[in-house]
Structures are given as structure tokens and as C-alpha cells.
Amino acid sequence: MGNRPYSYRRGGWMANIIIKGKSNFGRTRSEQEQNLRKEWGSTITDEQLDKIKHLERKAKDKFGSNPNFVSPIDADEVK
Amino acid sequence: MPLIKGPKVKGYIEVDENVRFMRNVATRYALPWSQIFFVDGVNGSDTKNTGRTPDRAFATIAKAVSVAARGDVIYVRPLLATYTHGFDRYTEQVTVPLAKHDLSIIGVTNSLNPEFGPKLAWTTPAGVCLTVDAPALHVENLGFFAEGVTTGAAVLLTHDATAYLKRGGDAATFYNCTVKAGLIKTQGGDGLYIRNCIFNAMWDGTYAGGIYAVSDSGHNPRRLKIRDCTFQGGNIVPSAAAYITVTSFGAVLIADCIFDACDVDAIIADDSTGVISCCHFIGADDDAVITKGGLLVTGCTYLQT
Numbered sequence: 244m245g246n247r248p249y250s251y252r253r254g255g256w257m258a259n260i261i262i263k264g265k266s267n268f269g270r271t272r273s274e275q276e277q278n279l280r281k282e283w284g285s286t287i288t289d290e291q292l293d294k295i296k297h298l299e300r301k302a303k304d305k306f307g308s309n310p311n312f313v314s315p316i317d318a319d320e321v322k
Numbered sequence: 323m324p325l326i327k328g329p330k331v332k333g334y335i336e337v338d339e340n341v342r343f344m345r346n347v348a349t350r351y352a353l354p355w356s357q358i359f360f361v362d363g364v365n366g367s368d369t370k371n372t373g374r375t376p377d378r379a380f381a382t383i384a385k386a387v388s389v390a391a392r393g394d395v396i397y398v399r400p401l402l403a404t405y406t407h408g409f410d411r412y413t414e415q416v417t418v419p420l421a422k423h424d425l426s427i428i429g430v431t432n433s434l435n436p437e438f439g440p441k442l443a444w445t446t447p448a449g450v451c452l453t454v455d456a457p458a459l460h461v462e463n464l465g466f467f468a469e470g471v472t473t474g475a476a477v478l479l480t481h482d483a484t485a486y487l488k489r490g491g492d493a494a495t496f497y498n499c500t501v502k503a504g505l506i507k508t509q510g511g512d513g514l515y516i517r518n519c520i521f522n523a524m525w526d527g528t529y530a531g532g533i534y535a536v537s538d539s540g541h542n543p544r545r546l547k548i549r550d551c552t553f554q555g556g557n558i559v560p561s562a563a564a565y566i567t568v569t570s571f572g573a574v575l576i577a578d579c580i581f582d583a584c585d586v587d588a589i590i591a592d593d594s595t596g597v598i599s600c601c602h603f604i605g606a607d608d609d610a611v612i613t614k615g616g617l618l619v620t621g622c623t624y625l626q627t
Contacts, residue, residue, distance in 0.1 A: 268358050268375070275358065275395070282376040283362075283399050283430045286463055312395070312426070314460060316497050316517055319550075 271299050272313050287315045294318035359386040361398040363412055384416045395426040400442045411443035411467060416452050420487060423456040429463030443467060450478045454490030462497045468504025469524050476504030481511045483541035503529035510543035518550045521565060527556035530563035537570040544572035554582040564590040574617060591615030
């Protein structure tokens with residue numbers, strides 16, 4: 244059982260569970276953009292990022308879901 | 323990395339305390355895409371890395387496309403820049419197969435300097451940089467360089483009519499890309515959208531940068547949309563070939579674009595329908611710069627040097 248500690252209270256060996264998500268880099272384009280700027284740089288302008296956040300909020304209000312991959316093509320349509 | 327610790331009893335982990343999942347656990351809503359991949363031609367590795375995080379990026383775009391599935395997103399980092407010849411270029415021939423539809427390939431560029439254009443450069447002396455058999459590809463911030471390529475195409479969107487094995491011309495989108503001395507060529511399809519892109523001819527004007535939409539497949543191609551694009555000649559010389567060639571397309575929209583001087587008509591259309599709207603040309607009038615071929619022209623301006 245290696246070095247895992249024994250639980251006398253429960254009478255069993257301790258074990259670890261590693262929970263992996265599909266991606267922790269961001270579920271939406273705006274989350275991905277903000278994380279990407281910490282690593283490599285930007286893919287859109289600050290103005291487009293604000294517009295994409297706006298579109299994501301609108302989509303969440305309308306469809307109840309916030310993971311949306313909004314492209315700057317859509318953001319440019321926001322006036 | 324989150325961990326849950328507890329005694330293992332009869333095959334189960336027992337947890338005495340309340341458990342609060344902060345993230346990455348059974349999300350309520352499915353992601354519209356499956357995974358994110360990263361490509362870094364300087365620090366990445368195709369053999370050692372998973373491509374799932376920026377610090378474990380792949381080295382090539384081809385590797386990322388090969389492991390990606392439909393709906394995935396690929397972020398690509400520019401190569402190094404040198405004073406003498408600008409940014410180094412990815413030199414791959416990549417094919418996006420039919421099953422990998424709705425794929426996004428996005429260059430990471432400095433958007434604070436949009437005038438310079440996308441820094442992520444991609445070229446291949448052997449032929450087409452990107453061949454697309456899958457529908458709904460999204461390309462962003464990439465710079466394609468195709469000087470001297472005999473096929474003339476930097477990007478080839480394939481289409482095979484009713485065989486339905488090649489659908490690259492369907493619903494593809496190109497945003498903020500640069501194409502120099504090469505073409506985005508589509509063989510047909512429905513809904514190709516090219517926006518905010520810059521097309522440059524070769525330095526001596528011999529190879530145009532532009533869009534070539536021809537119905538090779540004869541399958542009623544339609545809804546080609548080109549907006550907010552700039553078409554430029556070579557180094558102080560006009561382009562020797564047309565910037566946009568459209569044949570047998572329906573519902574074409576070319577709007578809000580700027581066309582530099584051209585030795586032939588800037589737009590050559592044939593047997594097509596649609597509108598050219600609010601564009602700016604160098605020439606005397608629409609007859610001097612457009613072979614209409616069935617397209618209507620409205621709201622354009624013409625400047626003569």
C-alpha cells in the first residue's frame with residue numbers, strides 16, 4: 244500500500260482521487276482570452292473583449308448557459 | 323490540481339467532511355467545443371508534450387490538428403522575429419479532414435498594433451499551407467505567405483458537390499488574416515465568410531493576394547461574403563491579377579472593402595448574382611475596375627491618381 248496512511252477510524256487505507264476537467268483554461272472565449280494574456284499574449288483587442296463579455300452575458304440570459312465561443316466577428320457587430 | 327482524500331473501504335473512498343467542488347467537475351452545460359490545444363514552434367514539442375497547456379504546447383500546427391476533434395480550438399504562438407526578415411514562419415502543409423469540422427485555429431498576436439497585422443506567419447514553398455475538407459473552419463490572426471507557389475492558393479477550401487466527402491467551402495470563416503501573394507481558394511460551398519483581412523500582392527505585383535471562388539464542383543455555391551477587407555498591390559506596383567474572382571456563385575456580398583490599383587479589373591465575376599456595396603476603388607468608374615458578371619454595384623467610390 245506504499246506510504247499511504249492507514250485510517251484507524253475507518254479501518255482502511257487513505258487514497259487520492261484526482262479529478263480532471265476537460266479544460267481549465269476557460270469555458271468561454273473571454274475566459275480563454277484572459278488566461279492567454281497571462282501566458283502568451285492577446286488575440287483580440289480590449290474593446291472586442293468587452294463586447295464578447297457582453298455577448299456572453301446576453302447568451303447566458305437568453306439560453307441559461309454561459310459557455311459560448313464568441314468570435315470577434317460577432318463582437319464587431321456590437322455598436 | 324484538486325484532490326479528495328479519505329479512507330478506502332470496500333472499494334469506495336469515504337469522505338467525512340462536506341465536499342465543495344470549485345471547478346472542473348461535471349459541468350452543467352456541455353462545452354461547445356471539446357478541448358483546447360496550444361502550438362509553440364519555439365518551445366513546444368510534438369513528441370514530449372500533450373499540447374493541452376501553453377507550457378506543454380506542441381511544436382507544429384499539423385500535430386495539433388491531428389489530435390484535435392471537431393469543435394476544438396487551437397491557439398498558435400508566433401515564432402521569433404529577427405531584424406532582417408521579420409517573424410519566422412511555420413512551414414507546414416496541413417490538411418483538416420472532413421471529420422474535424424467546426425475547428426478553430428487562432429494566432430496569438432499583438433492586437434494593440436492592428437496596423438502591423440497578424441504576426442503569426444505561415445508559408446510553405448511546396449504548395450498550399452492549409453487544405454480544408456471539413457466545414458465550419460474558423461481561422462483568426464494568421465498570416466499566409468505564398469510567394470511563388472505554383473498553385474496560387476495559400477488556403478484551399480475543397481468541395482466535391484454531392485459526394486459529401488469534402489466540405490471545406492461550407493461556413494468557413496476567416497478573420498483578421500493576411501494573405502500575401504496567394505489566394506484563399508474555394509471550390510464551392512455555402513456561407514464562406516471573409517472579414518477584416520488584408521490581401522497583398524507579391525512585391526513585384528506578379529502574384530495577387532486575393533480570393534478565388536470558382537464552382538469546380540458545380541454544386542450551386544452560394545452566400546460568399548467578403549467584408550471590411552483591404553486588397554493591396556506590390557511594392558508601389560499594381561497587382562497583375564484580379565483581387566477577387568467569382569464564378570457561378572449565388573448571393574455574393576462584397577462590402578466595405580478597399581481595392582488598390584490593379585492591372586486588370588480588381589473584381590472579375592462571371593455567371594454570378596449578388597451585390598458589391600460601399601467599396602472604394604482606384605479607377606474611373608465601376609466599368610473600369612469591375613467585371614460585373616451578374617453582380618450589382620451600389621454606393622462605391624472611384625479615385626483616379
